[in-house]
Amino acid sequence: MKNKQDIIPFTGYQKIVVFILAMTQFTVILDFMIMSPLGDMLMKSLDLKPAAFGVAVSAYAFSAGISGLLTAGFADKFDRKKLLVFFYSGFIIGTVLCGLATTYPMLLAARIITGLFGGVIGSISLAIIADLFALEQRGRVMGFVQMGFGASQVLGIPIGIYVANAWGWESPFLLTAGLGLIIAIVILLQLKPVNQHLLVQRDTSALKHLWHTVAKRDYRIGFAATAxxxxxxxxxxxFGSAFAVNNLGLTNAQLPILFMTSGICSLVIMPLIGRLSDKVSKFKLFTIATIWLMVVCVIYTNLSTTPFYLVLVFNVLMMMGMLSRMVPSSALTSAVPDMADRGAFMSINASLQQIAGGIAATAAGIIVVQKTKFSPLEHYNTVGYVVVAISALSIFLLFRVSQIIARKNTNKTVVPEAAAEMVLSEGI
Structure with missing residues (x-):
């Protein structure tokens, strides 16, 4: 356990970087997360079945995953700032197209375009964090950057729902794109080039670099844990909003309050969890949070009509579990790759994350059934049981990741000592 005085403070520029990355995460997460609270509205407006809506959600994830795999070999070949500007610009364009969509096929195409660009931004951000921040700082960085998740719920999603109720489901996407344009200008003006990784490149071919990254056993364990x-x-x-409305008895007017309450909870919890994960074992913190989430998940997915205040409590408890495992797992995974491989590793990692998410959304759409537009969702509790089983597996895989990090840290200590002994012996 680290003492308080061992915590490394941020420099002024590092604080600017954290703010920039947190804001990009805010818009990217908001663009993806807004699909869930708009789910009930979209399903009724476009006359979609749960399976079709699941495809609309997974379209972003699958395209993001494919994009990440295609760009992984090039991720360490360019200045990370230039990559961030390029993909963030494409994300903004895709989000505008979502707001202009008038039919299900147009929305599907727009989500694919948005995913092709937006899905890579998270991996670029993680590579920048790994390049500019020490491992002892990354828990706090992840905590602040992941606050974009909470901020999107406190501000973005409630405002998005209000705007959607007033001007249609398309309007939140246009609002997000407008905010993204402002953030893109800040990135151009404030973020310095991030190119130190170019000095340690060994692979001349992008394809060769991709293969070398995938071929490393330790990296594959990290990939599996993320997936x-x-x-x-x-x-x-x-199907969170659809379940809340059709099963728990919430109204569309109560949804913004639900998401805002969970989001405020996130904003409070994330920095605390980030700081805690830099002080205690990240794996232990992850394990406790995962077990917490498993219990709450089973209870929540088996609820029927429930008083609004109890729904709020369960959502906050579930959010605590989700966020408390997100921060330590991200921090641990970021320590797996060497500097020369970070861009490729993070791109592949993000791709697998998106593809796995797309498979999950599609599978949930197949499991969940709704007989009419206004009838309760059926088999949502089955989804909860599947999540519990998968969460148990994630504990084992992240344990393997923590072993890899411990071994790397041991080698870093032993190798310099061995080298020093060799120099002394040769001198004698």
């Missing part, structure tokens, strides 16, 4: 975590996280989310 399993994503399946558990994505399965419940797409």
């Amino acid at each position: 399993v975590l994503s399946v558990g996280g994505f399965m419940m989310m797409p």
Whole structure:
């Protein structure tokens, strides 16, 4: 356990970087998360079955996953700032197209375009964090950057729902794109080039670099942990608002309050969890949070008509579990790759995360059944049981990741000592 005085403070520029990455995460997460609270509205407006809506959600995830795999070999070949600007610009364009869509096929195409660009931004951000921040700082960085998740619920989603109720489901996407344009200008003006990784490149071919990254056993364990975590996280989310309205008895007017309350909870919890994960074992913190989530998940998915205040309580408890495992798992996974491989590793990792999420959303759409537009969702509790089983597997995989990090840290200590002994012996 680290002492308080061992916590490394941020420099002024590092604080600016954290703010920039948190804001990009805010818009990207908002663009993806808004699909869930708009789910009931979209399903009724476009006359969609749960399976069709699941495809609309997973379209973003699958295209993001494919994009990440295609760009992984190039991720360490360019200045990370330039990559961030390029993909964030494409994300903004895709979000505008979502707002202009008038039919289900147009929306599907727009989600695919948005995913092709937006799905890579998270991996670029993680690579920048790994390049500019020490491992002892990354828990706090992840905590602040992941606050975009909470902020999207406190501000973005409630405002998005209000705007959607007033001007249609398309309007939140246009609002997100407008905010994204402002953030893109800030990135151009404030973020310095991030190119130190170019000095340690060994692979001349992008394809060769991709292969070398995938071929490393330790990296594959990290990939597997991320994929399993994503399946558990994505399965419940797409039908969250539909379950709340049709099963728990909430109204559309209560949804903004529900998401805002959960989001405020996130904003409070994330920095605390980030700071805690830099002080205690990240794996132990993850394990406790996962077990917490498993219990709450089973109870929540088996609820029927429930008083609004109890729905609020369960959502906050579930959010606590989700966020408390997100921060330590992200921090641990970021320590797996070497600097020369970080861009490729993060791209592949993000791709698998998105693809696994797409599979999860599609699977949830197949499991969940709704007989009419206004009837309760059936088999949502089955989704909850699947999430519990997958969460148990994620504990084992992240344990393997923590072993890899411990071994790397041991080698870093032993190798310099061995080198020093060799120099001394040769000198003698």
